Amino acid sequence: MAFSFELKHTDRNCSARVGKMVTAHGVVDTPVFMPVGTRAAVKTMSPDELKKIGAQIILSNTYHLYLRPGHELIKEAGGLHKFMNWDRPILTDSGGFQIFSLGETFKITDEGVNFKSIIDGSSHFLTPEMAIEIQNDLGADIIMVLDECSPYPSEKKHVKEAVERTLQWAKRCKKSHHSEEQALFGIVQGGVHSDLRKYSAQNTVEIGFPGYGIGGFSVGEPHDMMFEILEDTISYLPEDKPHYLMGVGNPTSILEAIGLGVDMFDCVLPTRIARNGTVFISTGKLNIKNSSHAKDFGPLDPNCDCYVCQNFSRAYLRHIFKVGEILALRLLTWHNLYFVFNLIDRAGKAIAGNSFLDFKNSFIGQYTGEDFK
Amino acid sequence: MAFSFELKHTDRNCSARVGKMVTAHGVVDTPVFMPVGTRAAVKTMSPDELKKIGAQIILSNTYHLYLRPGHELIKEAGGLHKFMNWDRPILTDSGGFQIFSLGETFKITDEGVNFKSIIDGSSHFLTPEMAIEIQNDLGADIIMVLDECSPYPSEKKHVKEAVERTLQWAKRCKKSHHSEEQALFGIVQGGVHSDLRKYSAQNTVEIGFPGYGIGGFSVGEPHDMMFEILEDTISYLPEDKPHYLMGVGNPTSILEAIGLGVDMFDCVLPTRIARNGTVFISTGKLNIKNSSHAKDFGPLDPNCDCYVCQNFSRAYLRHIFKVGEILALRLLTWHNLYFVFNLIDRAGKAIAGNSFLDFKNSFIGQYTGEDFK
Numbered sequence: 208m209a210f211s212f213e214l215k216h217t218d219r220n221c222s223a224r225v226g227k228m229v230t231a232h233g234v235v236d237t238p239v240f241m242p243v244g245t246r247a248a249v250k251t252m253s254p255d256e257l258k259k260i261g262a263q264i265i266l267s268n269t270y271h272l273y274l275r276p277g278h279e280l281i282k283e284a285g286g287l288h289k290f291m292n293w294d295r296p297i298l299t300d301s302g303g304f305q306i307f308s309l310g311e312t313f314k315i316t317d318e319g320v321n322f323k324s325i326i327d328g329s330s331h332f333l334t335p336e337m338a339i340e341i342q343n344d345l346g347a348d349i350i351m352v353l354d355e356c357s358p359y360p361s362e363k364k365h366v367k368e369a370v371e372r373t374l375q376w377a378k379r380c381k382k383s384h385h386s387e388e389q390a391l392f393g394i395v396q397g398g399v400h401s402d403l404r405k406y407s408a409q410n411t412v413e414i415g416f417p418g419y420g421i422g423g424f425s426v427g428e429p430h431d432m433m434f435e436i437l438e439d440t441i442s443y444l445p446e447d448k449p450h451y452l453m454g455v456g457n458p459t460s461i462l463e464a465i466g467l468g469v470d471m472f473d474c475v476l477p478t479r480i481a482r483n484g485t486v487f488i489s490t491g492k493l494n495i496k497n498s499s500h501a502k503d504f505g506p507l508d509p510n511c512d513c514y515v516c517q518n519f520s521r522a523y524l525r526h527i528f529k530v531g532e533i534l535a536l537r538l539l540t541w542h543n544l545y546f547v548f549n550l551i552d553r554a555g556k557a558i559a560g561n562s563f564l565d566f567k568n569s570f571i572g573q574y575t576g577e578d579f580k
Numbered sequence: 581m582a583f584s585f586e587l588k589h590t591d592r593n594c595s596a597r598v599g600k601m602v603t604a605h606g607v608v609d610t611p612v613f614m615p616v617g618t619r620a621a622v623k624t625m626s627p628d629e630l631k632k633i634g635a636q637i638i639l640s641n642t643y644h645l646y647l648r649p650g651h652e653l654i655k656e657a658g659g660l661h662k663f664m665n666w667d668r669p670i671l672t673d674s675g676g677f678q679i680f681s682l683g684e685t686f687k688i689t690d691e692g693v694n695f696k697s698i699i700d701g702s703s704h705f706l707t708p709e710m711a712i713e714i715q716n717d718l719g720a721d722i723i724m725v726l727d728e729c730s731p732y733p734s735e736k737k738h739v740k741e742a743v744e745r746t747l748q749w750a751k752r753c754k755k756s757h758h759s760e761e762q763a764l765f766g767i768v769q770g771g772v773h774s775d776l777r778k779y780s781a782q783n784t785v786e787i788g789f790p791g792y793g794i795g796g797f798s799v800g801e802p803h804d805m806m807f808e809i810l811e812d813t814i815s816y817l818p819e820d821k822p823h824y825l826m827g828v829g830n831p832t833s834i835l836e837a838i839g840l841g842v843d844m845f846d847c848v849l850p851t852r853i854a855r856n857g858t859v860f861i862s863t864g865k866l867n868i869k870n871s872s873h874a875k876d877f878g879p880l881d882p883n884c885d886c887y888v889c890q891n892f893s894r895a896y897l898r899h900i901f902k903v904g905e906i907l908a909l910r911l912l913t914w915h916n917l918y919f920v921f922n923l924i925d926r927a928g929k930a931i932a933g934n935s936f937l938d939f940k941n942s943f944i945g946q947y948t949g950e951d952f953k
Contacts, residue, residue, distance in 0.1 A: 285877075
């Protein structure tokens with residue numbers, strides 16, 4: 208097995224931890240944020256740039272790659288790493304989340320899920336076994352079981368059905384996965400129900416995986432509820448395995464979740480909001496379109512040492528954003544990803560020094576205004 | 581005066597030349613291609629990348645910058661170099677060409693030209709003096725006189741009027757330009773009429789400039805006619821001053837024009853066609869959208885040593901282009917600009933060895949299919 212996880216240190220004052228994942232394509236220090244390369248490219252960024260700003264591992268979406276260009280083609284290309292020229296670790300999701308969130312019509316049975324392609328409306332049927340086969344072809348270092356993510360709000364009995372089905376699918380995924388090079392993670396579901404989360408976590412752990420995704424959060428539930436249930440959920444997961452909070456990526460939530468013992472994050476948020484003109488800066492969010500930046504010749508964030516903040520002014524970025532230059536999307540994306548990587552890097556150092564809570568409170572105290580939820 | 585030009589060598593077998601321009605922001609080896617940064621950004625590219633692939637000097641458009649973000653703002657930012665973070669030489673055009681080519685309604689008088697903004701339809705009046713003032717504010721190393729470019733075809737008497745007006749405007753531009761840091765180039769017009777080209781060239785030279793633009797080509801006239809008149813036009817220009825063929829940028833025309841004694845080029849072509857999926861390769865043009873590239877895991881051009889050709893396959897580039905990833909536009913632009921820089925670099929070496937004609941014929945012999953006109 209090419210994969211291992213070493214828990215190196217837990218902050219003395221909270222559950223925040225630093226660790227080390229070893230994968231077939233190299234080492235990943237945790238906590239870690241995985242930028243999303245939906246269709247085999249992290250939007251606007253080149254692989255070299257991602258490395259330069261500190262990306263250790265990226266996530267790519269099985270759903271999109273399965274539809275275009277197709278997993279067979281990527282296999283023929285020598286796998287996703289070679290296809291997209293990324294030689295560091297990759298995680299692929301199972302495709303389930305996109306089926307449920309993007310598709311207008313899908314039908315779940317115990318056997319699998321029937322869905323229509325968002326591209327051409329064609330019908331497809333995805334089973335746990337196929338999710339593994341596709342991910343085997345893509346060749347990511349970490350792959351995920353096919354799960355059923357309940358929307359919020361959902362009737363509890365439907366959430367329970369989804370938990371049961373996710374457990375059955377997890378067993379089938381594990382059974383059909385044979386690659387030594389790829390680590391298969393289980394996924395905990397259960398919505399906002401403590402008892403279902405406990406049940407899901409305990410039974411997923413019972414099946415046994417080298418790491419655990421925590422799915423079904425940040426789907427519309429109240430923010431405080433998420434952290435309460437998240438803390439509870441993590442308590443049922445083994446300490447010596449990575450904890451991956453799926454789909455959360457705003458700065459304050461990342462810090463809160465790290466404080467509860469989360470090791471891995473992914474989210475389109477930093478890249479998506481950049482393309483809408485919004486960046487994270489140390490004092491909160493900033494929208495580059497605002498006219499107040501028209502003659503501001505200072506950097507996006509005076510406290511940031513990224514390439515963008517060292518070389519371009521708000522006035523310039525606003526100008527090129529407003530006239531529609533692609534360079535604007537690139538530079539804002541660059542800054543946002545750097546901001547998140549740098550934040551987590553500093554969080555890791557604080558954890559090592561047992562001062563994570565101070566670090567978190569200081570950051571959040573400075574970061575004014577509403578964060579994304 | 582910060583500007584000088586040194587003619588270093590002329591090929592023994594043709595008029596192709598290598599030279600050196602010294603500007604306020606550094607040295608430019610000629611022949612040279614200037615990528616176009618219309619709105620203070622070369623589309624999709626960062627300044628660092630442009631340097632990495634060999635851009636010595638870029639062109640930016642006065643018309644666009646005047647309208648957005650405004651020359652006063654750029655002056656306040658410390659000039660265009662600082663505003664866009666480009667510390668190598670810049671050339672700005674006068675704005676005239678865009679007024680005539682983009683505007684639906686404009687009215688030329690001897691005093692200047694009245695036009696409506698393509699952004700909001702507002703009315704503006706540009707005089708030769710204003711063209712200089714705006715370009716003084718932008719602070720480019722080389723600036724251009726306001727000229728009147730005749731479309732093709734035009735009645736000869738209209739072309740003659742445009743030549744006369746361009747001469748009058750050139751005098752007024754020269755008179756109102758006082759910056760020692762910026763070299764003001766004259767522009768030769770005259771359409772496809774040998775006698776008018778001769779008249780325009782001789783009288784522009786009479787006014788006296790440190791360099792000469794040759795305008796009004798590649799506006800729809802037959803291709804062969806362009807080279808015939810171009811050769812004739814250059815014969816009336818001083819040998820010891822740079823010859824700048826405005827708006828021409830396809831590989832075969834660049835080589836033909838270099839052979840006639842052209843030193844400088846600019847064109848949106850390499851960047852524009854890249855965003856439509858077309859690249860130059862040594863055997864001709866290639867459209868990445870073609871299905872024949874779907875499973876082609878080789879590079880765009882096996883003979884190219886650019887970052888794109890060294891790291892990405894046609895299959896990958898086709899995939900990311902077809903799904904609309906910005907990275908595709910970046911990588912194709914990167915390759916096309918590198919292709920042109922590399923072509924001119926090799927042309928310069930061939931000139932130094934008096935073998936330019938062989939080089940040109942060998943390139944054109946390999947480059948099959950129609951080139952852009």
